[in-house]
Amino acid sequence: MEKTISHLPHKASPVLVKQANIFADLPAKLIGDFQQEFQLNEWHKGDYFNSALLTQRFFVIIEGQVEIKQSNPETGREATLDMLYAGDCFDLIVLLDDQPHDVIVSPLTTVKLLSVKLETMRQWLWTYPEFNKQFMPYLAQKMREKEELASSLILHNVATRLSRVILKHINKIKFYISGKEDEQQHIVNGLNDDTLARMSGTVRQIVNKQLQLWKKDGTIDKKRNQLIIKDLEALEEEAKYTQTLSNAPFTNSQPRNKS
Numbered sequence: 001m002e003k004t005i006s007h008l009p010h011k012a013s014p015v016l017v018k019q020a021n022i023f024a025d026l027p028a029k030l031i032g033d034f035q036q037e038f039q040l041n042e043w044h045k046g047d048y049f050n051s052a053l054l055t056q057r058f059f060v061i062i063e064g065q066v067e068i069k070q071s072n073p074e075t076g077r078e079a080t081l082d083m084l085y086a087g088d089c090f091d092l093i094v095l096l097d098d099q100p101h102d103v104i105v106s107p108l109t110t111v112k113l114l115s116v117k118l119e120t121m122r123q124w125l126w127t128y129p130e131f132n133k134q135f136m137p138y139l140a141q142k143m144r145e146k147e148e149l150a151s152s153l154i155l156h157n158v159a160t161r162l163s164r165v166i167l168k169h170i171n172k173i174k175f176y177i178s179g180k181e182d183e184q185q186h187i188v189n190g191l192n193d194d195t196l197a198r199m200s201g202t203v204r205q206i207v208n209k210q211l212q213l214w215k216k217d218g219t220i221d222k223k224r225n226q227l228i229i230k231d232l233e234a235l236e237e238e239a240k241y242t243q244t245l246s247n248a249p250f251t252n253s254q255p256r257n258k259s
Contacts, residue, residue, distance in 0.1 A: 016040070017116060020060040021087040022138050026131060034124065038114045049105040055098070058121040060089040064111030065190065069104045069198060078104075080198040082145070085172045092142060095121060108190050131142065153201045156240065159210055161200040163238040166191075188227040 017023050017035045026034075041059075043049070043066075061084055068082040068090065081103065084090060094101050105247060125132050152161050170186040192206045193211070200207065204206060211227070214220045221228040229235060 012113050016062055018088060019087060020114065021090060022060075022131075022135050025134060030128065030130065031165050033114075037116050037120050039116070041113045041115055042111065043107045043111045045109055047107055049107075051101060051103055051105060054091040054094045054101050054103075054105075056118060057115040058089065058091070058095055058118050060114040060116075061086055062112040065108040066090070066111055066160060067106045067108055067198075068196065069106060070102065071104060078198050079201065080195070082142075083169070083199060089138075092139060094118065104193040109193075158200060158202050158206055159238055160240050161202070162196060162207060162210055163235050164241075165196060165199045166227065166229070167235060167239055186232065188229065190225060191227070192225050 014028070014031045014035045017031050017038060018026075023031060039057075043064075052250065063086050066084040066088075067080055068084065069078050069080045071078040082090070090105075091101050091103070095097075098118075125135060148164075152164060156164075166188060169188055169191065173188075191199075193207045196211075197204045197207045211220065211222050213223050214235075215236075219229070219231045221230055
């Protein structure tokens with residue numbers, strides 16, 4: 001049975017506010033002013049979120065992962081609209097047009113968030129040019145991600161779409177373990193076949209078939225709700241990236257930070 005999310009009435013600290021991409025480089029005084037308006041929330045996997053709250057408050061993720069999805073009530077089929085990580089915020093659509101947004105907000109892990117009244121967030125954007133200057137590139141990045149998702153669904157096969165989903169995830173998480181001869185093997189936790197299918201616009205059976213093919217040729221190792229990426233270059237080749245995007249996966253020449 002789904003639980004209802006609990007909104008903890010805690011105030012946020014300036015340190016927490018700076019963890020969000022859109023606030024990170026603001027002057028200390030402005031962050032200090034902003035933090036007085038934020039509330040600290042904590043959600044857990046399986047918690048129920050009433051999407052009507054998106055017309056009241058604006059949310060920023062500090063820790064954890066949140067899946068934004070929509071479903072067809074007639075078929076029960078679901079599609080992932082966005083996967084959000086620490087530093088991301090939502091709902092940008094409601095912020096811009098002030099209209100209800102029929103989405104399912106699903107915490108995939110324990111999630112810590114900051115929230116602020118939606119009207120306050122809009123007022124900040126209108127009042128502070130330095131904040132607007134940081135917000136617009138983030139908005140553009142999210143628009144590019146949506147463009148990439150739409151084009152991938154039309155232009156690329158399942159293997160390419162799935163490889164891009166996995167690469168984007170490990171680029172966001174940047175977590176790996178040492179394998180044989182100190183090889184870096186990236187770990188993908190919490191994304192089961194159903195979730196990967198929603199993210200890549202297909203069904204679980206096809207995702208499972210592709211993962212088994214990659215397991216057979218040594219690209220990945222698959223365990224319950226966990227993928228171990230053993231051959232990152234093979235996955236990058238499958239993804240067929242032709243340009244470096246702001247959220248594109250790192251290459252072997254880029255530094256990889258162990259968490």
